[in-house]
Amino acid sequence: MTTTPPRFDTRQRLILLVLLGAGFMLSVDFSILNVALPEAGAGVGMELTALPWITSAFALPAAGFTLLFGRLGDLFGRRRLFLTAMAVLTAASLLGGLASTPEMLLTARALQGLATAMTIPAALSLLTTTFTEGATRDRVLGLNGALLAGGFTVGALAGGTLVGLLSWRAAFLINIPVTVAILVLTPILIGESRRTGRVRLDLPGAVAVTGGLLAVVYAIIEKSAPAAVAGLLLLAAFWVIELRSPAPLAPLRILRRPTVKWGNLGGLVVFSMGTAMIFLMTLYLQKILGFSPLVTGLVFGVPGLAAVAAGPMAGRLIGRHGSRRVLAAGIAVQGLATLPLVFLGTDRVGLAVAVPALFIAFFGHVTAIVAYTVTGTSGLADGEQGLATGLTSMTQNVAITVGIPILAAIAATRTDELGGIHLALSVDVAATLTGAALVWFGLRPRGDRRSAVQADGDTVAVGA
Template identity: 75%
Template sequence: MATDPTPPQRITPRQRLILFVLLGAGFMLSADFSILNVALPDVGAGVGLGLTGLPWIASAYALPAAGFTLLFGRLADLFGRRRLFLTGIVLLTAASLLGGFASNSGTLLTARALQGFATAMATPAALSLLTSTFTEGALRARVLGLNGALLSAGFTVGAMLGGTLVGLLSWRAAFFINVPVAVTILLLTPSLISESRVPDRVRTDLPGAVTVTGGLLAVIYAIIEKNVVAAVVGVVLLAAFWLIELRSPGPLAPVRILRRPTVKWGNFAGLTIFTMETAVIFQLTLYLQNVLGFSPLVSGLIFGVPGLAAVAAGVVSGRVIGRFGNRKVLVAAISVQGLSTIPLVFLGDSRVWLAVMIPVLFVSFFGHVSAIVGYTVTATSGLPNDEQGLATGLALMTQNVAITVGIPALSAIAATRSAELAGMHLALSVDAAATLAGAVLVWFGLRPREQHESAPGDGPAAEAGATVSAGAAQA
């Protein structure tokens, strides 16, 4: 096993500032997704949006965030990661101002869609700037651990902050709070972070970009609206994308990268992790407000207390991955997430059940964030620098798609029961079973391969625990 000098394991003062900017941006973008979720009725009432239109406040954001992440991740590689990151933050600032001043539902939904586009631009660029700033190995695993902690904390704090701002001020404050943070990022980034891109720009794969973006949008829309025609169109477009990538001289997503076990099974793990946990949080939000009768503010605070475990998990899990390897940590964390859902199946209609729910959420959030870190490290391991934007784009696309489809999928399962509590029990049972099944598949999918076929550079990554095996990065 090769020995590595100690300096790469230390974070320099300049890198700390870069972390502050990029992790702060990730935290803000993560919070932006959830900040309105616990206060949808207030927001809808403020712009005249009826009950049936409320889900579109989230969906208008999630559709472009999921559909365009892969495209913008690749464009970041080709045209400059810092440039696309700054463009996304500028767009987020403008969209937040538009949403804060919205006087009707059309303007509000437009603002949320623009926020989704901004997220699709900024998040893969920020993550690829992180992975290209810190070399693959234990140090990158630690950094991605912090990133995972702050992403999860952003989601949790967004729920808390949304309820607090709406309760104390107005729903408009949930939009305006982004502006000073975004302006700070825009001021600091140019002097701290240098431009990063592929040295030799290749021609943009326009047919691939159109088919994958259209296919993802159609499939996600089909799941949200239960539209069969959209589902068929989406599948056809995604199949066309696959064929285009096989023949394109400059593919948007080279098929060879999709054949890597780390990329393939890392993203499958991400799909399982985010689909299932997002649905759990949504079901429990309905449980707290509709069954136990808590306000949005109190509901946000109830999620916020266990959210401390999420921060701890992000700090710890990167180090644990460096010691035990991401395969073991990833599968163990997914298993914890699935097993911790089982006690929630038995929640009743009395507030005394909070004594069960809150401790279980501590365990669940710890497992969830540990799994996020494991999947992010796995999905971006063993790849050259010029493919980091693509790898991070794939990982974030998986995350955004999962967040978007998890809620409607399990809500449809819950709707098969007439009583709300019984529907929640059924949905959570399916959630637990699917999560544990996903853990088993990931364990076998990431089993070690033959070392003689491994790609160059696998040794240090495996040595630091950032890849599953020496052969995990093979083409």
């Protein structure tokens, strides 16, 4: 039986244009700035050894503050948070475009990370509360996944051209017309989320989880054992605080939900191993095969088309087969398609294997992203959507930040560069397939679960 895809009215299309456009802009900007890093660093007189901090200055607040901002959106208004994010991003982009010192550039990147930590959960929760759970929301989240993937692809392909024709400053300034348009349109199209009763913020929990995430991400980036210990202690303290708090930042009953727990584990695997695989293949294409950055971008461009197509298709697959099956299958496809890359050699004929493998891997990657977003936000009340989308966004930001340093460190254990890439890709495959198995079994329906909806999206009778 075929189902008619849900249709959107004019106002809903405009809301999608604003909210999905914000995510698309952030993903394009992220890719362009990756291309522009050397030029940006040189433009403000930054030492070569300090260049990684242009990325880290963004990654730390983006990963550390997402959960907090997701909950703040629930409590104080998601539209308000979204508008604040766009205002901060406008200021950060202007500061970055005019930066003349390393301090100005790093401040701009940190503010961009902070704006991203606000934008992603706010935009996602506005989407999940505007569009009802089911086929309509699945289609919306599929479009969101397609545009995010498309943004990364467009940024990678256009970044070198933009920076070459204009300047690295264009990578910052290009955001400003978009953010200004969003600031104008959002109050007209989107109503503020309503809150009832007295608003209470779990300040100790907010401090503990934000500090813990910042410390853990910093520890992975800088390979700092003391920071890792401090981060784990703060996260343990957060768990204890949430058990005792009368108004917890993240109620443990939500964190214990199989869809939230296993859905976010799936997202952690998908993003960390996917971004690390792209990084390793970038090294392979440039260091082993000797391709230029422009040619490398073109090689990734073809698989990028699969990523864009996967978003809308994922929504339909979820409606037909359930999010559990699609999530586990998407992760497995990503892992299995990465396997042939382990055996690539120094001959450029290997591209005949690499490009199709990347095409399939990107398709599985984006399919899994949509499925994990659907899984992690399903079955929750509107008042908890900010927390749920904050969790999925936090998972994404943390995973993107930690995947590359971990597998890069594994690759560095081999003196032979190609051997190191092969070893790291092997670990990537093993971790990805293990993640697929854990998600499949973790989300399996249980006969004693007192819910009318199983993890795979199929309605069942309870108590029969």
